[in-house]
Amino acid sequence: AELAKIVNRSAKILRIECAPEGAMEIASRSRGTPRIANRLLRRVRDYAEVQGDGAITHAIARFALDCLEIDPLGLDLMDRKYLSVMIEKFGGGPVGIETMSAALSEERGTLEDVHEPYLLQEGFIQRTPRGRVATPRAFTHLGLKVLREGGPQGDLF
Template identity: 55%
Template sequence: MTDRSYEVDVDDDGPTGAEEEQLTRAGAGDPERAAEAALRPRGLGDFVGQPQVREQLSLVLDAAQARGRAPDHVLLSGPPGLGKTTLAMIIAHEIDKPLRVTSGPAIQHAGDLAAILSSLEEGEVLFVDEIHRMSRAAEEMLYVAMEDFRVDVIVGKGPGATAIPLELPSFTLVGATTRSGLLPAPLRDRFGFTGHLDFYSTEDLHRVLVRSAGKLEIAADSAGLQEIASRSRGTPRIANRLLRRVRDWAQVRGDGTIHEDAARAALRVYEVDELGLDRLDRSVLQALCRRFRGGPVGLSTLAVSVAEEAETVEEVAEPFLVREGLITRTPRGRIVTDAGWRHLGYEPPEAPF
């Protein structure tokens, strides 16, 4: 078995140099993800947005600490980039316990999970990203581990196989998923707290960018950050990524400061329009309007027309286009709304095709 989990100790001063190195390795050598790790808030008080989830989670953690027990297991759901991993790190920081990080795709056998669980220490936080992608055998082992803090290790094969119960220390499991509907009901029911993260408002994203600009020592005015926030699709991860790209433009072609004109010019270079649509989003919208006269058209046909995989169109482009009211999904296929036609500068047809 290849153990793809890693441990991060969280203390009051934030991660040490060695821990920062672990976070960087978690990004698989990707500089973008390493930069995101450096911008993560360390405590609930620093976490911007999601007020309901923050308040509920604060109550769960404070009550558990007052009782001197490990907090209940936590399930965090919501679209990518909204802060599920950050909240897992904050949970470990708030209760002053180490954080063990792994992911559902890395746990394909019950033995993989047993090895991780048996190495946990008392009160440790285990974070499983993409928990809906765990194997069924590992899920069934997790049921007992979450409820009874025990795993049954099978020794031998066939009729002579023996189950040896292995007691586990109390721990807190934090699961993150972008598709909570794929989690089996028995697993969902074992989480003591479930929090759903929603897309951020432009105002909250502006606050995120003010904090990030300060951390990265980027010179920026409020109007420039507001322009970036308005095009960030309600997602802090995208906002921080665009901030770094606009910084690059300001350093190379501007005066080094992010202001409104600089932000607009930079985002024009990176093909991010006023609503936050990127190249793929506009390709899908333009194909629907120009080639299929607004639809309806099936997913596979639409994907071929923009030279992308059907999964990419369905999971990357469509959710934002639907949320912004630019297209709709019907049993017959995808249809462009009047707002979608007008966003591309076209007059909507008088009657649907």
């Protein structure tokens, strides 16, 4: 709700007509971050001007954010790719950051500073002494069957 107020305020400053439901949709996919909310507002505005009459409705916001591949929980394409690589190539982990970096062709710093904080905060991954591990929430979000708690090899004892 607080983030929706920020989106509405920014819309007024940018002279964008934005319905409250449209602002809520943008806010809900903004990872709780005003900077991201403002960036998404500008992207949705561009879409609304090209595909609609310039006004941001709930339907326009939802469709534009879907086109940008930002899901309802705020995960973007790279976040989902991170999770799917961890699960499909490495059995959900544990997997080291260097291995993930190589598998994704992405710099370690980008993964650690941009993608992992939100994935950790939202409970999609955990950091363990042995490496990163996908949580059951990551499996269900991607529509995959959750592996046993012990991982692909099961528990040791």
